[in-house]
Amino acid sequence: MPYASNGGTRLYWRCDGKRSLPALVLGNSLGTDFSLWDPVLPRLMRHFRVIRFDMRGHGASDAPRGAYTLAQLAGDLAAIVDAAGLERFHYCGVSLGGMVGMAYAQRDDHRLDRLVLSNTAVQFPEDAWNARIDRVMSGGMQAVADTVLERFFTSAFRARGDVNLERVRETLLSIDPDGYIGCCKAIRDMRIAEGLGAIDVPTLVITASDDQSTPPARGAEIVAAIPGAQLAGLPGAHIPMTELPVQWSDTVLAFLAPEGELSELERYDIGLERRREILGRDYVDARLAARTRFNARFQEMITQLAWGTIWTSSRFDDVTRRIVVLSMTAALGRWEEFELHVGAALRAGVEAQMIEEALFMVSVYAGVPAANTGFAIAGKLLKEHPAGDPHRAS
Template sequence: MPILNNGDCKIYWRGDGDTQLPALVLGNSLGTDLTLWDPMLEELMRHFYVVRFDARGHGGSEAPPGPYSINQLADDAQAVIAAARLSNYHYWGISLGGMVGMELAARRATGLKKLVLSHTAAEFDPGIWDQRIAALKNGGMAAIIDGVIGRFFTPDFVAKNNVNLKRIRNIALSQAPQGYAACCGAIRDMDLYPRLERIQVPTLVVVGDFDLSTPQARGQALVDRIKDARMVQVKSAHIAPPEVPTEYLAAVLPFIS
């Protein structure tokens, strides 16, 4: 199991596929781990050497006391990129992973070629996150899981309750409340809007037609502020890979291939 130490935190990461192919780094959403991408992994590996990692506070990574910051999470991502010895790569992040991607690109991280910002935003109302953190302190992940799943997916997909949905639900429930809350704090405290003008790489912003957390207006706000950005829509709520993997791949692969 590839583990790296970044300051006070061990970060779990892995690389899959042929290292001679172009590299693609994937950043997960809040409440998920690197298996979020499994429905698309086989197809991605036809085109890329795929590097995934668990954000601090999630999955196989440690959950030191928080709150964390977007800067810390971007530092972790850069440590993974260094450990994987990637000289050139594309970055594709969903939700929290997209926020990390914005910070990486704003830093003009060495080797970053193209950026995919999916179902994400540059800032949020802090009160939303204070409420979620309070709920976590009182009842753990079980106290927020129904709301999380209801935002992740469309009502039809939730009603089907298939294996993919159950897997994501179980992954969310398995997260350490302390780590999840610390990442909530990172989102609460960020404002990436002043950073967006520094992004100099071609950028694709992906929005979901049914996304209540980061609707089309939030995606358009990114496109308006990033020099070389365009937007594409998919028929999803906030988390696309388990629900519409084929459509999601079709929307993004032409941009990064």
């Protein structure tokens, strides 16, 4: 495991993604760990080299007994940035992670390019934190788990029994009480509001309409204090990256990785590389070589629209988007396109079982004859790619 160290405290961190991409560091909330970001990680990795870490007192980081401070937690972030070798980076923190981001941004030696503060605040009533500390001291993490989860998520989300809710619950129950209490004291005693005016990087503050812990008004206070800060409001509660991963990611990416207004040529170039990535370079280049005066503009339009706009969106991962295309082309009987995309999917490592499942869905919603033809075409291609045949003897 990679660890950084600050004042003798070991801090767990990990890096995911291409080193050629800009760096994005994520800071978790009180009562969670680096796995909090799992629902949005694949999408963020399309745009960034993502560095996650466990806040002091949480997860695989040390949990020394005693009160922590926001300055200390900001120092932990600085140690992780050094360990990861980051010269510059974006930072996004939720709740306590946002407080740490604000404290770090007030340091003279910060390396921030942009700052995202999600569902956070700069001050709370002291007695509320003292009451929570007393409950954990007397009853452990179980004593506060239900109350915390009620604040983390809306009642509708909790009623659905989403697997991510259970993951967050188990993480919360596994937190070392000493570490949790130490961070509670850091929040209770923080004094970062006075320095907000000194934050000198582009900042986005995200609030959620049903957030009981840090209501929208608390985010508005931060926006008013940080020069040039922007405000974005979402539905949901305190942990929107779990409950609303697409809306939350849309908001963050629009701020950190805006597409801007691309020219037709730029959109074409982006689309052409994406088309080659999905369908295969040889196939695409052969189609380009076969262009005529009659269809050249059509080919350009398809590359710009389908590949330069739709297929470059990171809302779907590539496997999901491939399965959607296979289902639609089978349902509509577009068998040439279906065969093309089955072959491309198999070459890209999509498992045959995923294609099989898509065709089961086609059989229910578009009819057995369509699924039957789809199975025949896919089965033919599977014989040419035996590693992907689920019925081939091992």
